[in-house]
Amino acid sequence: MAICPYFDQDQTFCDVGEDYISPYDVVAMSHYCSSRYRECDKYPSLTERYPEILAQVGCHEAIPKQVVEAQPIYTYAKPVKREVVEKVRIPLAIKFDNKWPLFHRLNRVMSTQQSNVITPEEREVMKPETIKNRGKQVVFAGLGINLALGILYAYSMLKGEISKLFAGSGDPYATACLAFALSMILGGKMQDKVGPRLTAILGGLLVGAGFIVCSMTSSYWGWVFGFGVLAGLGIGFGYSAATPPALKWFSPAKTGLIAGIVVSGFGIAPVYLAPLSQYLLGQYGLHSTMMILGVAFIVIVCGMSMLLANPPAGFTVAPKDATASVKTAPTAPTVDVGPLQMLKEGRFYTLWLTFFIGAGAGLMVIGSIAGIAKQSMGEMAFIAVAVMAVGNAAGRIVAGILSDKIGRASTLTLMLVFQAALMFAAIPVVSGAGSGALLVTLLASFIGFNYGSNLSLFPSFAKDFWGAKNYGMNYGILFSSWGIGAFVLVKISALLNAKYGGMESSFMVAGVLLLVGAMMAMSLRPQKAAVPATAPIFVEEEDLVLEKVRD
Numbered sequence: 001m002a003i004c005p006y007f008d009q010d011q012t013f014c015d016v017g018e019d020y021i022s023p024y025d026v027v028a029m030s031h032y033c034s035s036r037y038r039e040c041d042k043y044p045s046l047t048e049r050y051p052e053i054l055a056q057v058g059c060h061e062a063i064p065k066q067v068v069e070a071q072p073i074y075t076y077a078k079p080v081k082r083e084v085v086e087k088v089r090i091p092l093a094i095k096f097d098n099k100w101p102l103f104h105r106l107n108r109v110m111s112t113q114q115s116n117v118i119t120p121e122e123r124e125v126m127k128p129e130t131i132k133n134r135g136k137q138v139v140f141a142g143l144g145i146n147l148a149l150g151i152l153y154a155y156s157m158l159k160g161e162i163s164k165l166f167a168g169s170g171d172p173y174a175t176a177c178l179a180f181a182l183s184m185i186l187g188g189k190m191q192d193k194v195g196p197r198l199t200a201i202l203g204g205l206l207v208g209a210g211f212i213v214c215s216m217t218s219s220y221w222g223w224v225f226g227f228g229v230l231a232g233l234g235i236g237f238g239y240s241a242a243t244p245p246a247l248k249w250f251s252p253a254k255t256g257l258i259a260g261i262v263v264s265g266f267g268i269a270p271v272y273l274a275p276l277s278q279y280l281l282g283q284y285g286l287h288s289t290m291m292i293l294g295v296a297f298i299v300i301v302c303g304m305s306m307l308l309a310n311p312p313a314g315f316t317v318a319p320k321d322a323t324a325s326v327k328t329a330p331t332a333p334t335v336d337v338g339p340l341q342m343l344k345e346g347r348f349y350t351l352w353l354t355f356f357i358g359a360g361a362g363l364m365v366i367g368s369i370a371g372i373a374k375q376s377m378g379e380m381a382f383i384a385v386a387v388m389a390v391g392n393a394a395g396r397i398v399a400g401i402l403s404d405k406i407g408r409a410s411t412l413t414l415m416l417v418f419q420a421a422l423m424f425a426a427i428p429v430v431s432g433a434g435s436g437a438l439l440v441t442l443l444a445s446f447i448g449f450n451y452g453s454n455l456s457l458f459p460s461f462a463k464d465f466w467g468a469k470n471y472g473m474n475y476g477i478l479f480s481s482w483g484i485g486a487f488v489l490v491k492i493s494a495l496l497n498a499k500y501g502g503m504e505s506s507f508m509v510a511g512v513l514l515l516v517g518a519m520m521a522m523s524l525r526p527q528k529a530a531v532p533a534t535a536p537i538f539v540e541e542e543d544l545v546l547e548k549v550r551d
Helices: 023-033 042-049 052-056 102-111 120-126 135-162 171-194 196-215 220-248 252-284 286-305 346-406 408-430 437-466 471-500 504-522 541-550
Strands: none
Touching: 135 171, 135 196, 135 220, 135 252, 135 286, 171 196, 171 220, 171 471, 196 220, 196 286, 220 252, 220 286, 220 437, 220 471, 252 286, 252 346, 252 437, 346 408, 346 437, 346 471, 346 504, 408 437, 408 504, 437 471, 471 504
């Protein structure tokens, strides 16, 4: 009886008859292997790949692939002569269509089980690449950029000289606020796409160009374009590029702290910019001062921008930096959400309105602090303004740290209630019933403190709710509430002051709005993460046993 030369040779060639003989093997052996092997689908491929097996069993010539006639069971077919072409020998893939009984499958798994012990060589190859944490450098750079861009808050020091050039000296500032809020969206998108470095450099160039334009013109529209449009857009681009990379280098447990440190530069900038501007105005005049500041901002912002960088792909925070507070309630895991999906969430609009109230109500009265201080402190009124700037910066840091400990929503609610109480307490002060210098200074400090807390809490909210991937664009859209709130509520404050002849009504409206905002903030409290329900997976008992063996 003619037997297939590849039968019982090696499983590399043909699996039939190797190891456990399955029912499939029995059928193959009875129909093909014992007599009609030349009709087997595997045989032509095997003769081309492994002709040496034919030589081992006494057949020295390869059998052509096109033979299809059956051979008698009692003779051995003589192969037709042909040249054997050497080819790259790739092992023939054998499909096991049958399912072996459990004990044979267990034997096979156990016999082919590999060791799980990792060799020193493998351990060295598998060691993750050590990435230097540049978080502190990026935080320092973001802080430096904001210290320069804070010129927006020092505009009041220039306003007196600007009013000598044309009427409506406050319009360039109002235009800059609107451009600032708009460019936060554009800058956030750019930051997400090309990174923070180029975005901040563009911001520095725009601010510098705007100031240089102002140094060359005395017209109303020239200042609106230079300071309002160019500088306003530049401030937005620079501001939007400073915070996102800093947050990405640190764990979520430090989001509030890092955001507070970076944005504090913007709030404390008037402390040094106000006397610096006063000195330059006295020595060189308005136009030369704008030229000096413009060149300085280009150098400082663009230089600091070179230190900004996002962490590389796959970067994770070291365990020693990832310690979260035990007091913080567990929240659902953060996922990266795009702007369109964010706009479909109800909490975005709750957050937007709360930011609108918190920032807008603060700006309603912050502009009046200088006038109140001047009535009671005279020429020393700049002290109240400087103290308010320090409080503004301190509020950003303290609120950030506190939010990391007790949660963003709880901190925001606390700050809004405290600010509302200050507004009501300020009514007798602004009415002249008890406006002492110390009281006015304390009032300015606390109002600045509470206003500043908004500008560290809401960036942290944006990262917590919608992730870091699209953070720049998402926060830019959310920040539009700051620009609109400043424009709308400041206008309302001006109308109330004109109608009632005093600032008491403005403080009353601001206090009521802040209480409404506090109630809205309470709805932002995070829910405990729910354990997702999983559908039952039905697995055959035999497969389950195999999985346990492999483990």
